Amino acid sequence: MDFIATILFLALVISSTKGLDPCGPQPDDSDLLVIPIYGKCSPFNPPKPDSWFNTVMNMASKDPARVKYLSSLVAQKTTAVPIASGQQVLNIGNYIVRVKIGTPGQLMFMVLDTSNDVAWVPCSGCNGCSATTFSPNTSSTYGSLDCGLPQCAQVRGQSCPATGSAACSFNQSYGGDSSFSANLVRDSLGLANDIVPDFAFGCINAISGGSVPPQGLLGLGRGPMSLISQSGALYSGVFSYCLPSFKSYYFSGSLKLGPVGQPKNIRTTPLLKSPHRPSLYYVNLTGISVGRVQVPIAPEYLAFNPNTGAGTIIDSGTVVTRFVQPIYKAIRDEFVKHVKGPFTAIGVFDTCFDATAEAEAPLITLHFEGLSMPLPMENSFLHTSAGSRACLAIAPVPNNVNAAMNVIANLQQQNHRILFDVINSRLGIAREACN
Template identity: 75%
Template sequence: SWVNTVITMASKDPERLKYLSTLADQKTTAVPIAPGQQVLKIANYVVRVKLGTPGQQMFMVLDTSNDAAWVPCSGCTGCSSTTFLPNASTTLGSLDCSEAQCSQVRGFSCPATGSSACLFNQSYGGDSSLAATLVQDAITLANDVIPGFTFGCINAVSGGSIPPQGLLGLGRGPISLISQAGAMYSGVFSYCLPSFKSYYFSGSLKLGPVGQPKSIRTTPLLRNPHRPSLYYVNLTGVSVGRIKVPIPSEQLVFDPNTGAGTIIDSGTVITRFVQPVYFAIRDEFRKQVNGPISSLGAFDTCFAATNEAEAPAVTLHFEGLNLVLPMENSLIHSSSGSV
């Protein structure tokens, strides 16, 4: 009845007022980040958040190339043992196919007529997929509580690449965290990733314009209409040691007409180039390292750790910025004693 509808709406007002009051509270929101290797035995970075009321802690993968957030829910087929318990939350809300958010999530499925829960299917990591139901609930980021956050409640997964405790999408699309919390954070965020060797949540995802780093070097984030959710940068070249690698400009150029270019993606573990660019960088690196080269799995330029001192630094040249990669970001030590 109308009376019951009004009562239900009114019961949610205190939570909404609390949220609105935070919009005027100018403070820094820093959500802890840790390397997933130490926390979940995965190679991605994870953020510590809480979902529902009372909050249930989840370690969600930080992913700037995805929009939707999703977590494994109780009863999920093929999921990890740690799941979100919808029935334990007093603020969980359902979303049906008539809601605008349903059409904003990639892979949604709805009947031609009638109303039903908003279901969606997505692939992830190249070899995995998930089936989920779109829902709403509170999400807690550090001390900020955002009511009515839209995310997917995973019902089933296949493959081995689905993050065990879910994913937090920070893309540019309308259903990402950055868009949903636009009133609170003004679409501004930065993140500082800790060493992959760190055992602690020593990194941070900073949300909102207050408290952002001041003394930084920057390169513009570009928009590409062919892939509007992604963050593009203008990579103009690569150097190995003191040698600028000869790479044809058309293999790196940002082109909004085709979707070509370089993206920043926190969810991809290893930086990847198109094959001709990678081969040119690899061959120059091999030239400057003394000793025999071997392969190990996906890595085709392995050498003895005794030659590590000969390894040249790799510099990425962006528009207005030259980024020299620390050796930790270029070399991986294997258990066999090679690099």
């Protein structure tokens, strides 16, 4: 009898599971799905998926512009966004989440970005935007924001008159021959079961030039216009994500908002803050080990300097972890002692070798104040499409970056729970299967 009951139970489970759409709304509405932008559940995935290696190489090719943008972020408002900034905000993204904007809610896909604050979406009637746009006219909770409101003063590039009242509008240049214009507006933001009322975001109304935004952007930075700041007590300044591997074409990760459901015993490191780059999540990187050897690094290349922006940040939008040249050289010099060459360069990676030698490769560990992060092989190496070559998946910071900034990127964060506790200024890291 027990056997028959077991068979009936399994049949019920299988039949119910078959009805679930992995790309549809999930039964557990407490988390948001984090979708790789080229994954099956993304509306931006190509009709014919490329190889994992080629996909990562394509995304990593945009990293230099991203890192330059991050190093250029400053607190003061400017009438023109740095060239890399506009490209980053509108045209580069690796992971997206589904949200609903307005009443009734309109489904939008927005890039997850921990280093930006203001959210942006293309709006109906936009000249040059993608087909998927937000329609303000059909939302009963939509409203515009005027120049005199404090939210307008928090955003770069506003074109407000010296006197009188006007809508808070923006006209920002980027990419040389490209620009976009937007109005700062407010509406309800739906995140799983939660509603953030009167959420302020940019409503893009025109694009010119060669870069067209295929999606919106959800800013999870530390500034006053970010989701975490605008949501106030709803999320208490706490969120975490688990990013799935780019190999996970059929799977998604998760974004947990608020203190409920966060890991209890996660090890943490202090979050540091720069007044000149207030959106960024700085951490104290104290050293790096290759195998059992802690590589020699002069303290000035690791030191956090709030005035210059030097130091180490955690970023969701950069693909491959970047270290300033002296740190990268120290890692590479120790690494090649353990792995049989010859070594060749492929794209941004200059330490590629025969994949059969990967078994000899030493473990790379990032040491932060209060915790260490050993990088599993999947977070340390990329394999060519044919599988014959393996590449060390870190790179040096581009030469044109104007600050000594190290960036811990999403490839190294994959299959880890990354916890951000802004109120208590701490960041947690723990291994987790994000698929």
